[in-house]
Amino acid sequence: MSQTPPAAAPTLQGQMFLFRKPELLTREKHAGLGISRPERPFGFAEAVRAVPLTVSEVATAMKHYPIIFADVKNPLPLAVVGLIDDDNLFVENTGDWDERAYVPGYLRRYPFALAADRGSDLSNPRMAIIVDEAYEGIQQGGTLPFFGDAGPSAEMQQAIDYCQQYERDRAITQQFATHLANYDLLADQVAQFTPEGGEAKPFARYIGVEEKRLQDLADDKYLELRKSNILPILYAQLMSMGNWRTLMDRRARRYNLTGDEILQPRKTA
Template identity: 50%
Template structure:
């Protein structure tokens, strides 16, 4: 007789998740979800949020899209500068209307994490989420099985994870071609004569991209990499918008736009 399989364990940390726990009917069978007053309060201090390649066409309209580093080319949407303030989350914890909300945030409080000592992924829930408790409106489980809304959230997490793996492959292609390089964000304040450097990040090197051989460019165009690479370059225009958001949030003049904020 084979031994009973040990329950999977999840260790480590997850960005923006305070207490990620493996979702089980034993631990969470009596819990339910309810609306919270500050739906995106958990991300109010995030200066960048992970995004996937399928999100680029939408996210490029609202955020500068950069990479964490050359060694870890995780794709990120920049949401804040200098201060630990997400400029897209207002004081009421709400995301600004008509701005793209990254899937990493929309899946919260659920997520996927690696099981300890295994390549498998496990569904987790942030036990610290204010909307999770015994008095909610939407149960996590019904008769010991995932409730319909919980199952929908789980399916979303699984789809997101598949997209994340594809994004890793996309980033590896760019990295292998040495297209991901250190970049400097520069801005000329109104009335100034010299540019001010305000951000150091990793992004697409436009010169290297344009110098690709016709054969390589054709290959990247056919597999969808080239259009996305140019989309990342186009997103750089949002740095100026981000600076203007910061100035408006902290009531800073054009001349003071780089100064520490005073809340």
Template identity: 35%
Template sequence: MATAPENALPLFYNDLEPLSSVDHADFRARGLEKADFLVKQHAVPLTSDEFVAASRFYPIVFSAGDKPVPLALMGLNEGVNTFVDDEGKLKNPVYVPAYIRRYPFLLARLRPDSDELSLCFDPTSGAIAKGDEGDALFVDGKPSEAVNAVLQFCQQFEEAGQRTTMFVEELKKAELLMDGEVSIQPENSDKPFIYRGFQMIDENKLRELRGDVMRKMVQNGIMPLIFAHLFSLQLMREVFAAQVAAGKMPQVTEAPQV
């Protein structure tokens, strides 16, 4: 989650190019007025550092499979995002996950035989180009303050990603994750919408944790993250209602993949 896969591009990224003081000496970075890459994206990776802030706005779940990744749900069905309009502009002020704020930059491992990470960007984003608008990337051949700030943010994201991996490993070790299922009964319908394809904390197993394991999770800060996740699940019905209001509901009542 925290570094670019060697043979595949991460979510949102269409291409990756290493930032270079030679090739990009006269390039500038400008803020994106809209995030069209979000329009059809219903789930965004989330770090454990963000659970408390994100839980106020999004349901937080874990992806299916042996290597679960925390996800902030911006919609309950694939291709539906209830938090942005059709142009990719936020409808209301909400917490924006760091994964989104990091785009179009990314720390990536360019050589499989090296652990060194290089600052890269997506050249297709439209946020970085030659011109007079935006912040200079290099000044007198050296990284500008803007680039240094981006680098620091990306490094912090990597560190948060490592903490998230350890957090998920602790959940797996305690066998707290289970296959999730949420059933929502809409008005004027005789069949519920059933959402599966994700993982969530098993509250029964949480209650049955040994005292020493429970105490360790409280001391290392894991327990507040678990509760933030559990409380956030109540927002699934709000996201569902937003989809209904926007007329973006599927025609079937089985929605197997969140």
């Protein structure tokens, strides 16, 4: 009598932003482990300048960050969190995120993520939970355990549910990017800053909505964008550009910079 062979274990391929040692989460390897609050909760993100956003986050994120797009051909939205240096200006000296600012979902789901098993049916891939084993909060007997007696702990199940929701949002965001790429509305742009008593100088290049192109868009194309719910995202991106100034001011306050110093890389030992 023939037997159905057991499913092969999922395989992990590729790289994941901010994950230093991504591994499949399994009872065999991670039983007894859990998460406790590390000394620097957001230390894993303190050296990044931008963080991925889903389209559902843009309306909130625009209040705190300049929002840009990753690429003209694949315009996924990003929240800018650092300038000039590889310093995240929203991670405080304590390692906490600025409590007044929105925390992007990509960071809130860390150190977990949902990934497709590359060895499964591509039309209906199996999904697996990934954990960054390098995260400082992972400990033997952690406060929030990965597993209970019958499977994932209640806390881990909440993390899994959030990863699943985030993956749905990510898929919608990819659809948005694919659709937006069909319109010639994005362009390379330059952010400028004018120090007190000085002249305007560029400090960042980014991809954003070209406002005149949007204004000149044919009526039928404009209607297409409205019906596809893309317009609010584009206008939110444009409105977020005022945050370049507040981000530069944040850098100046953090490092006590004035005049042209604000536009210069910091000297580090």
